[in-house]
Amino acid sequence: xxxxxxxxxxxxxxxxxxxxxxxxxxxxxxxxxxxxxxxxxxxxxxxxxxxxxxxxxxxxxxxxxxxxxxxxxxxxxxxxxxxxxxxxxxxxxxxxxxxxxxxxxxxxxxxxxxxxxxxxxxxxxxxxxxxxxxxxxxxxxxxxxxxxxxxxxxx
Amino acid sequence: xxxxxxxxxxxxxxxxxxxxxxxxxxxxxxxxxxxxxxxxxxxxxxxxxxxxxxxxxxxxxxxxxxxxxxxxxxxxxxxxxxxxxxxxxxxxxxxxxxxxxxxxxxxxxxxxxxxxxxxxxxxxxxxxxxxxxxxxxxxxxxxxxxxxxxxxxxx
Numbered sequence: 202x203x204x205x206x207x208x209x210x211x212x213x214x215x216x217x218x219x220x221x222x223x224x225x226x227x228x229x230x231x232x233x234x235x236x237x238x239x240x241x242x243x244x245x246x247x248x249x250x251x252x253x254x255x256x257x258x259x260x261x262x263x264x265x266x267x268x269x270x271x272x273x274x275x276x277x278x279x280x281x282x283x284x285x286x287x288x289x290x291x292x293x294x295x296x297x298x299x300x301x302x303x304x305x306x307x308x309x310x311x312x313x314x315x316x317x318x319x320x321x322x323x324x325x326x327x328x329x330x331x332x333x334x335x336x337x338x339x340x341x342x343x344x345x346x347x348x349x350x351x352x353x354x355x356x
Numbered sequence: 357x358x359x360x361x362x363x364x365x366x367x368x369x370x371x372x373x374x375x376x377x378x379x380x381x382x383x384x385x386x387x388x389x390x391x392x393x394x395x396x397x398x399x400x401x402x403x404x405x406x407x408x409x410x411x412x413x414x415x416x417x418x419x420x421x422x423x424x425x426x427x428x429x430x431x432x433x434x435x436x437x438x439x440x441x442x443x444x445x446x447x448x449x450x451x452x453x454x455x456x457x458x459x460x461x462x463x464x465x466x467x468x469x470x471x472x473x474x475x476x477x478x479x480x481x482x483x484x485x486x487x488x489x490x491x492x493x494x495x496x497x498x499x500x501x502x503x504x505x506x507x508x509x510x511x
Contacts, residue, residue, distance in 0.1 A: 218385055220384060232426070267385035324408075
């Protein structure tokens with residue numbers, strides 16, 4: 202897969218899967234809504250601070266983020282860290298009308314946080330072969346990119 | 357979610373995601389074709405022995421298996437172990453016409469193996485709430501069940 206094809210797979214996905222380790226040392230997966238991307242390497246996910254996966258990621262930030270399309274047999278697994286972010290800038294950027302049903306106190310609700318995933322490397326899978334993505338590949342491709350809602354730009 | 361609703365989610369899925377740790381200690385996810393189930397707790401997945409995830413699971417068998425439906429906002433994460441199995445019984449059961457394109461030597465191809473995932477516990481997620489599934493819940497539900505192709509029974 203080319204970097205552009207990987208970017209397209211990420212942009213047309215509404216959801217991704219986070220792989221992380223929980224406090225019991227178990228491998229864990231959580232499906233998350235993930236449409237804000239800064240190139241291939243950085244992704245923002247809004248979620249409830251009190252959720253089990255956020256609490257686990259506060260203890261162990263090593264994680265992977267997986268985007269896939271079961272119809273085209275494409276997948277990309279990114280390896281990196283998750284920072285639990287409370288900046289108003291990110292919280293405002295990802296806020297959608299109606300989010301009060303999840304966060305009754307609005308943007309400043311302390312139960313509203315943004316997970317920022319930053320990739321160090323990756324691996325892609327497709328019917329026609331698999332390959333590695335290095336940190337410098339990602340950095341090169343992402344240079345001068347900004348955070349955008351890839352799904353809304355795509356559709 | 358009731359156990360029957362969890363079973364239905366599993367049966368109507370063509371794919372699941374395996375979460376495991378690789379040799380570099382990284383959290384990893386791999387999307388796998390997964391339609392053979394023995395109740396909620398046991399699942400068979402055919403794959404290439406030489407694949408990276410099989411090699412990782414031979415070293416560390418702790419894993420999770422995640423089934424989800426993005427349209428109904430349902431997810432089930434099962435925690436357990438993966439055994440890399442070479443029994444002719446399983447290999448015959450999962451063999452499909454045309455699989456020679458993946459395993460040129462047929463059923464006895466040493467690059468053809470079956471991952472057997474056995475759950476110890478689980479966690480489910482749905483719009484209306486989440487909950488835990490204990491090992492004894494799973495054992496009770498799965499009693500006297502046999503391996504079946506849940507997807508073909510469902511569709």
